[in-house]
Amino acid sequence: MHAKAYAQGVVAGRLDPVEISAGFGDLHPPLDDHEALVAADRCYFCHDAPCITACPTDIDIPLFIRQIATGTPDAAAKTILRQNIMGGMCARVCPTETLCEEACVREMAEGKPVDIGRLQRYATDGLMAAGVHPFTRAAPTGKRIAVVGAGPAGLACAHRLAMKGHDVVLFDARPKAGGLNEYGIAAYKSTNDFAAQEVEWLLKIGGISLLTGKKLGRDITLQELRADYDAVFLGVGLGSVNALIAPGADKEGVLDAVDFIADLRQSTDLASLPVGRDVVVIGGGMTAVDAAVQAKLLGALNVTMIYRRGRARMNASRFEQDLAAAKGVRIITNAAPVALHGNGAVREIECEYTDDALVPTGEKFRIPADQVFCAIGQTLEGGALPDLDGRKIAITGAGRTSVVGVWAGGDCAAGGDDLTVTAVAEGRDAAEDIHIALMGATAGAAG
Template identity: 65%
Template sequence: MAHSPRTPGIVSNRLDSETLAANFTDLHPPLDRHEAHVAADRCYFCHDAPCMEACPTSIDIPLFIRQIATDTPLAAAKTILEQNILGGMCARVCPTETLCEEVCVRETAEGKPVLIGQLQRYATDAAMAHGPQPFKRAAPTGKQVAVVGAGPAGLSCAHRLAMHGHSVVIYEAREKPGGLNEYGIASYKTVEGFAQKEVDWLLGIGGIEILYDHKLGSDVTLEVLTDKYDAVFLGIGKAGVHGLEAFDLEGVRPAVDFIADLRQAEDLATLPVGRNVVVIGGGMTAVDAAVQAKALGAENVTIAYRRDRGAMPASTFEQDLAAARGVKLVFNANPVSVSGNGAVESVTFEYTTQEGGTLKGTGEEFTLSADQVFLAIGQALDGAPDALARDGSALAADATMQTSHPKVWAGGDCTTQGEDLTVTAVAQGRDAAEAIHLHLTA
């Protein structure tokens, strides 16, 4: 086992390749044709379907499930993709248990919803396996739009603009497209390089160019973009990471960086992981980091969240998944300090309680051994132009996703509208593209 002399507990090659492969298999293996038909047959095809209301992209769920039931999966895929061009990824990573499936009539009546997410994957996988996407680019309009960020919001916006015949240039800060789909989601949720395959398939519509290693603020400015292009869309996400004061010892790092390293690793065995890992936070990023640390061979992995279980942002499904994979969840635990001689050796927490909605410390502390600590306490807007109005810590945007600048729209995590989910970002990118199209053709 290879390790750093300052952090001897963080080593690579904890598990053999066969065990690693088994640990990182597909979280939800795809349905075969028979399984898809059985699942589709459970749908009531509700007229006023609550699942449609719960879907941020408003997919006609009863229609696409009926199309699967009638053995026309390509038609089902088109129904999905007309509303959500990244429907394949969303089928894999959407918290359907708190969205469409939570309000499914079958869930209400029987406690077992229709497998909407897995049926969506069945249809979209069939479409991608079939070949070209079912959408064509309209005749070129002569208008050019700059999209900043090749994440879900930017890609969704670019594709819809291309459908309308506009030319799009995407400015992407990293060396690969996909945003959080590529860098920030657990590997066991999107296996076999699916994120990149979906982007390649999306770009098949034509009229979209991506310029990599172009970061807003340092490599290109908003002023230059608004002068050069007819409109601009910002899908810059939240590149900043919240930290904790005095948590600057070696072995402490953002959870998103750990996940990004894992997603880009060619050999999982080379990734170093601690023996005792502590993840601070309560969202899906915390769960993804913890479960994958355990899958890499960490012996003891703990998620510590400062509030109670009911307040934890990660869904009950995600919490149960972590527990089933051997992760310990500790609630009402607020981080106080880390200890160690250069490298982290332990984390001290204070137990908390809530009084009238206010979180308070109890004065009682406990300590966890840790040679590796991942911080998953939220991300922040980073690199956004100062000229644009803010809504709190994010960019202000109206119902059409237009910002305070008349030529600039924004969507995804960099705005305050909706939850920080892939599906929400896709919806906002799509809607912004429609607003930009109306602006350019008025």
């Protein structure tokens, strides 16, 4: 745990290990065989299925559900993984309620969609549990590609390139691969070390060398990579956290939510993690919800989310908002922090209400806070990068940057929506474009 977290009043062991274990259990328990058949039977198997259009990775959802319904779940898994090699994790963390399931005809007709996410998990988990990797490499091409960042975009890109017969060197700054899946999402969404298991399974395709502890700009440079490899893909994510601009933001007990979640995800004893009595989370996205809910599950008595806009404009989905409320998290909208008070360590946070245009109303309030987590966005870090579009790497087509031979995708690239499933799609599509660029006329024959 980061040193600044040990403010007075921030202690470990607010709940006993049994209570914590129960709280951090699987958010969506897996379907058994009978449940999967019943769930699959609800699908209409639409010809022009709107759920396919709503899926960023274009999975043929009616086909894989029909394969489950006919007793061939391994075939269903291959249908999923052909489009989304990280279908197991996406089944756990993808906001299906605002994507494929929201578009489901059953949802529109009855208000209850087909349980697409859990059916996807049922199929992919079964195949992975059998230790089966459904794809094999094409003949070696003699090409070497550097993929920087072993998060969802980088892993998807590396896997697709390896399938095409290229040799891939995968770099990551952290000690473990996985990126957001390993370090950045709530523990109750990815139980039993699933993120690491999925990486290990994915690498079974062969042809991918993983080098951890290698950070772009510190240990490797884009110039070096361009000289040593036939192509480069950047999937470096967003490494720098936006700073909270308010008097007292430097007080003890004020932390980045992403650090809190990373520490929690890497902990082997959740009961040993210090948490405050009165926790405040600033932000309205998925990271804010994950931090708030997990603080509550660790035993914080009062957890409050503060978001400067209205509820309808929160980046967290309605499902995530309702989950937070169900766990006892208070959500205050149209309010922004103006000061943090306390003698050395934070004790109170002062906020001011805002209108829909973010104009302060002059009405202020204070709430107790011995631990404050900032979840107000991240930005790209690093020098000597390709041209930017705002604060992200500018791309055209399937991830081509302003630098010849360099592609980008995932959170570091402009135009995405910062979802795991979108990052996977961008990594996959960039790999296809890299293959065509490197192989030219032979790309189609090579598959």
